[in-house]
Amino acid sequence: MRIAIVDESAVRASIIEDGLSEFDDYETFVIAQRDGLLAQIAKIEPDIVLMDLGNPSRDVLEEYFAVSRVLDRPIAMFVDESDDEAITSSIDAGVSAYVVDGLAAHRIKPLLDLAVKRFNAFARLQTELSEAKGKLAARESIDKAKRILMDSRGISEPEAYAELRRKAMESSKRIATIAEAVVTAHELMGDQS
């Protein structure tokens, strides 16, 4: 079975491709370029196309399928039009699947499940990455704010941190938010210490 993965994110495409290598009767093709998308699809002649929901070319692809229906190569969306659960989990994961009509559901289901899992895994990776970046940025502003307090008030580092924490608790805000405010205020006031 021939599977085309249309994804401009090379990382996600390779995560999916890697997962599909578990199956021995699938051949995968990754299309990462938007130029000539339809020509590539035509050349690959896939049985299944996977595409992320954020791809602006979905309408272009669906138009192609609508037209190719005339050419007796019908492609239906998802496993089975009545399989709402599979569709819902795909949409939740952010992947759309197009399947040649008449392909046996038992051959598609494991593949779609895997695509959903891999999409979710990729989304988790991204969330973790942005959380890590956020934490790093928070750490930086707390360090800066401590330095400002230490310099301007002549207090020690633990005292500066305790000040930030006390203010945060008083105003029910995160320490990082208080620290950002200190840094911004300091930048606005200029270096007066």
Place this chain on the structure above:
Amino acid sequence: MTEQLTIGFLPLVDACLPILAKEHGFAEEEGVDVSFIRDASWATVLDRLLYGHSDAAHLVAPLAIATTLGRGRPAQPISVPFLLGLNGNAITLRPELSATVGTRGQMGAPAAVGERLRKEAVLAAKSGRKLRFGVVHRYSSHNYILRYWLAACGIKPDQDVEIVTVAPPFVVDALGNGALDGVCVGEPYNSYAVDRGLGDIVLTTSQIWRRGVEKVLALREPVMVEKQGAVEALIRAMRKAGAHFIDPANWEENAHILARADYLDGDPKPIQRALSDRLVLSQGQPPEVFSDFMFQHSEAANFPWISQARWLYSQMLRWDSMEYDPSEAEAATRVFRPDIYRSAIRGTGDDLPAANAKVEGSVQAPLGVGAEEGSITLKNNVFFDGRAFDPDELETYVQHDN
């Protein structure tokens, strides 16, 4: 109690009413809390609507009907209680083609431009490469209006030229690299092409059908029933947003809101040109004032006339080469829900037409029409070729084209 509605949209100027209803506090005033999901394709906007990620969507009108009739996806009944606007799209050609068939820097006349384009299409086809036009979706008014114009000018859309689907963000590049000779697309993409010198606006879609139905607010029918109170509140809020939108004093502010990263994520200048009906048609030219470019409020523009749904169905039959089917026609008509619009507006003093249908394309000079509330004067709503569409004569209208 404040109800919550999540609305899916594509980053286009005509997504403005729900956005401005939220940003100016009209939604909150009416007791509805609106949030948005932006997407990059109509397919995804529709999938999110059908599988519950969104309650309502900014949608190309024919797609609401196509979905109800089960074209391309399993049939699901869609309801349209509000039109997000009339017209507001344009036809933009590569500058070399525009220099031949258009009047660069001036708005052309549809019949004259079409006649010159027909000659160019014949030449191009003889040389082995047909002229190629882009539209944003098979089931879009862009596709239907472009085809209507071409066909009325003697150009067979499926034989004499090629019409392909292109995602709006890629339209400008496609004109630039020669993949497309022309596009019919919404704003700000025509203006982006003009600003980069890669396209000239030769016609607006309103010149082909004045007051033609454009994007709609679409919901799954069961969701509309379940959340009717919130939907009606949103309708009232969007009427207020429309009044704000058309006031010249607010153009600049509204353009900046729409341009924000979480909405259109674009340049406020071309957005302002679109919403103020002052398009620059060719790079470096002064803006042309064309007050009929986009209609978001006046003349009860948001009222979902069932005659408009029937016209869209007539075009679906025409271009999908399907036979007229009375039960399909009935289902298509029922997609538009003037009853919900009425229920939302009644008692507010806002304009409310007395009828649910009208003969489309029949008004040439300002015409006072019956109103249940307020007073309504319809203005020019003709098709450029002078044909009118009587919603009771749908079958005859379709036969005329075959």
